[in-house]
Amino acid sequence: MNTITFTIERFDPETDPAPHTETYTVDINEGARVLHALHAVREQCDPTLSYRYCCMSGQCGSCAVRVNGEPVLACMHEAYDGMAVAPLNLPVERDLAVEMKSYLQDLAGITPGIFTGYLTMEANEAIRPIRDCIECLACVSECPAVAVTTFAGPTAMRQEMRIALDPRDDRDRAALSVDEGLFTCTTCQRCLEVCPKHIAIPGKAIEKLREIAHREGLTLPKHQTVAEMVRATGRSVDRIMPTVLEQVPEVIEPLDEVKGEVGFFVGCMYNGRLPDTALKMLAVLRRNGIRVIIPPEQVCCGSPLIRTGQTEYIRELKRINIGCFVDRGIETVLTMCAGCGSTLKNDYDTPFRVMDINELLDEYGVEPPASSSVPMTYHDPCHLRRGQGVTEEPRALLRKLTDDFREMPARCCGAGGGVRSGLPDEAADLGRDRRDAIAETGAAVVVTSCPFCEFHIGEHSDVPVINITTLLFEGYEAKDEASGEDSGWKDLPCRDAE
Numbered sequence: 202m203n204t205i206t207f208t209i210e211r212f213d214p215e216t217d218p219a220p221h222t223e224t225y226t227v228d229i230n231e232g233a234r235v236l237h238a239l240h241a242v243r244e245q246c247d248p249t250l251s252y253r254y255c256c257m258s259g260q261c262g263s264c265a266v267r268v269n270g271e272p273v274l275a276c277m278h279e280a281y282d283g284m285a286v287a288p289l290n291l292p293v294e295r296d297l298a299v300e301m302k303s304y305l306q307d308l309a310g311i312t313p314g315i316f317t318g319y320l321t322m323e324a325n326e327a328i329r330p331i332r333d334c335i336e337c338l339a340c341v342s343e344c345p346a347v348a349v350t351t352f353a354g355p356t357a358m359r360q361e362m363r364i365a366l367d368p369r370d371d372r373d374r375a376a377l378s379v380d381e382g383l384f385t386c387t388t389c390q391r392c393l394e395v396c397p398k399h400i401a402i403p404g405k406a407i408e409k410l411r412e413i414a415h416r417e418g419l420t421l422p423k424h425q426t427v428a429e430m431v432r433a434t435g436r437s438v439d440r441i442m443p444t445v446l447e448q449v450p451e452v453i454e455p456l457d458e459v460k461g462e463v464g465f466f467v468g469c470m471y472n473g474r475l476p477d478t479a480l481k482m483l484a485v486l487r488r489n490g491i492r493v494i495i496p497p498e499q500v501c502c503g504s505p506l507i508r509t510g511q512t513e514y515i516r517e518l519k520r521i522n523i524g525c526f527v528d529r530g531i532e533t534v535l536t537m538c539a540g541c542g543s544t545l546k547n548d549y550d551t552p553f554r555v556m557d558i559n560e561l562l563d564e565y566g567v568e569p570p571a572s573s574s575v576p577m578t579y580h581d582p583c584h585l586r587r588g589q590g591v592t593e594e595p596r597a598l599l600r601k602l603t604d605d606f607r608e609m610p611a612r613c614c615g616a617g618g619g620v621r622s623g624l625p626d627e628a629a630d631l632g633r634d635r636r637d638a639i640a641e642t643g644a645a646v647v648v649t650s651c652p653f654c655e656f657h658i659g660e661h662s663d664v665p666v667i668n669i670t671t672l673l674f675e676g677y678e679a680k681d682e683a684s685g686e687d688s689g690w691k692d693l694p695c696r697d698a699e
């Protein structure tokens with residue numbers, strides 16, 4: 202037997218003015234699950250505790266709760282001393298039991314009409330990745346779009362796509378999904394992160410429904426404009442200043458010994474909107490011994506098109522982008538935009554390795570910069586954290602840059618999935634949520650590693666937002682200033698000088 206002490210968030214909306222936390226000490230067996238600990242509370246401490254459960258084997262989805270802020274199935278998650286158990290982020294009926302009926306009763310069902318065929322093996326296989334839902338609502342409870350719009354939620358979109366693939370159904374599922382908020386999804390992948398069945402709703406349902414919607418002419422006008430620009434110019438943003446590709450030569454040699462070589466995929470935002478950030482990153486690599494090759498013929502990775510379902514031009518973008526690095530024999534391609542990195546890693550099939558800048562700096566190691574005592578927090582870009590699994594590397598780097606690093610919960614800023622361009626009011630609501638989370642940390646600087654997050658959070662927060670490589674650049678400047686040395690590492694060669 203183990204004795205554990207843990208907390209439960211209790212709330213009876215009929216009698217309590219607000220939720221409150223109670224602490225319990227119970228005896229449970231070795232390896233007992235959270236659900237067993239809840240049973241023990243009822244048996245040993247308080248028989249009034251309310252929670253839901255049924256199958257006790259991870260199949261019914263009724264016992265989902267949050268443990269230390271993360272949704273889990275109580276019957277599958279091991280209980281431990283010090284855990285904090287709370288209800289899902291949904292309206293509470295009582296204690297850990299949340300209101301589920303209104304979400305579940307709206308899930309679509311097949312609507313048979315005129316006979317359109319039988320379910321084939323092929324259709325069945327296509328449905329397989331999205332049919333294992335146990336209706337726990339963990340995805341709905343964590344969805345940023347659900348929090349600020351009337352979006353029906355991730356599992357409703359999963360269900361619409363499942364039925365869209367079923368020939369026995371007679372309704373226009375894409376059109377219905379658009380009405381239910383298909384375009385409000387920021388593709389942040391939080392739903393996938395918390396789903397106990399690992400259902401990839403953004404890629405397997407949202408983006409597929411958006412493809413069908415696109416074929417039916419339902420794409421948002423702002424998204425169509427972006428697609429037209431990519432088709433016409435190869436870029437998703439227009440040119441308003443000298444771009445990175447116009448400013449630097451094809452090869453930038455390091456100052457001293459060559460420790461490594463990468464090809465650089467610049468990305469539309471850094472190329473055309475934040476070129477100084479990219480140039481500072483290149484100077485950092487120059488100082489740290491990395492040779493960088495920058496093929497000038499590279500184009501948009503296609504992320505803005507894939508996320509919005511406009512995929513007919515993607516094959517050509519892939520051909521150009523893969524070809525320009527392969528032609529130069531490049532084995533590792535570097536990205537500094539989280540969205541580009543996620544797209545190259547997950548939507549392309551590349552013969553070369555793709556690395557985010559945080560991974561690269563972590564792998565090669567960097568010269569220590571001057572550290573500061575300025576309180577800093579870090580915003581996890583969704584396409585870096587969930588799209589690429591990169592979370593620890595930027596934190597390790599940040600701890601070299603400040604001795605006062607403060608964590609904040611990872612949550613979408615609202616810029617992704619075409620929401621910033623297509624639905625700016627929703628994007629602004631989520632941006633303000635980030636502002637509040639940043640303010641709670643008391644940090645004086647927000648550090649991130651994605652141009653969309655940088656732009657969007659910068660618009661909504663009073664706290665300055667800075668790219669992690671710019672911070673490293675400034676750390677080297679401070680170091681040089683203190684030592685009185687200047688090796689010329691910042692003086693990148695110009696394209697005209699080639």
Ligand code: SF4
Binds near residue numbers: 338398399400
């Ligand atoms: Fe739960 Fe996953 Fe279904 Fe969402 S999609 S309700 S997280 S099982």
